[in-house]
Amino acid sequence: MPLDDINKDTYTGASFSVRNRLARMLWGIIYIILFKYSPRPFHEWRSFLLRLFGAKVGKGVHVYPGVKIWAPWNIEFGDECGVGGGAILYSQGKIVLGKRSIISQGAYLCTGSHDYTKIGHPLITSPIVVESFAWVAAEAFVHPGVTIGEGCVIGARSVVIKSMPEWTVCAGNPCKVLKARVITDN
Template structure:
């Protein structure tokens, strides 16, 4: 981070803030109001701003993205309208993973044990074929396991295991996820 005392100045450099300003203006004009079916167009815009975006990715126009250069979106993943990707740190969404509407994926927090409450970031990873249902909150540093399902309105404060259905506040594994063919 640029500044360790958040009372005295910005946590990010001027260069970072200018990049976010450019992204914010471009987002409002060209991304936010693009027609829903234009996923390839939005993927192209994200790539232009430094995101690593795979093939067949569905990012809907109502997704809020703090810094696209901190996004890694694998093939065929889906990010629904109303999702907020607070990508102060890296967010990775795996192959065919789904993040449903209203979910807040938050990589940044502050160290409340230090005088200046410095900001710090931890990456978030949503593994292949995982599904984060509507209105969840994903804390910094969390990994959602491969094939895991996170129930609606869950608050995920720690890593969730592979192929489990998990839910709650705080989110906990409930049962194995079994797939029918």
Template sequence: MYNQNTHTGASFSLRNRGGRVIWNLVYALLFQYSPRPMHQWRAFLLRMFGAKVGHGVHVYPKVSIWAPWNLVLKDKCGVANGAKLYSMGEISIGTQAVVSQGAHLCAGTHDYTIQGFPLVTMPITIGDNAWLAAETFIHPGITVGEGCVIGARSVVTQDMPAWMVCSGHPCKPLKERIMSGSGRSSAVPLEQSSTIH
């Protein structure tokens, strides 16, 4: 999606910019200092601003969110403190997926080949049971497959396949993710999600 020349005008509508002003006030006053266990309260605030939020979602208070109305957070997903959801375009996080501390999901960029450097927004999709480890960077337009693991500080510039462990700069698939116990049904717990060993 292309927006107008950034040298001559705003990339987003007045309504969008006004909504972000109001959201930033609500975030500063009611969201970022709410106690950590108050996940339902933060989910309520996100829904009030148009986010689609499933059941049992854990979004921690120090998550940076650009535009809640561009978020889809499916059941039991978790987003840790310090994560950045730069939701210029839609960001969808799947059921039981985990986004760890400092991860940056960036759904907007600029087209440097066009006069005026227009903003381009592209959706990001994180599959069910996927795990983005600490300080990963996800480029605009990326799909991370179901059950995929992205290693800490990886830079993801292309789609990553389902049920693979991937890492690097740029990120590449390394090996299959094998789940112990009762099959591929559970994502890595948020409390254990800062690094890959």
């Protein structure tokens, strides 16, 4: 998003342009009427609606009803990724979900914050990337600017404030690496 599209003083006005706010209002109407209460198996229908609003959606994506999405045009869904009901994709900035990544129920991916060092508390955004085969478990919180490495597992209710390495199991507040993730044959 161009910097001139963001208000520098959140006390005197909105952080986003009128165009952005109108697009989000229209999305909100479509979300409530056609997305939020659509039947659980209607993944293609929800993918269609997300594409209609500018999201990049791969093949076989499963976004469940009740997932809260702030701005679909700021999200890329990789092939066969899944987002569980009640997850929040607060996409003021870009969110990229890799192939077969999983965002579990109630997880919160937040790309925006405010610069508390400036008197006007201007909005700042930073992208979140969840790489392929990674899993963000239930009710975890992911801060702006974080990359979850390929194959990484983030434990339930973790608070991820920095990027996590690939093929590891991580958890806690703040989230930290616990061990290597090893895939076994069954």
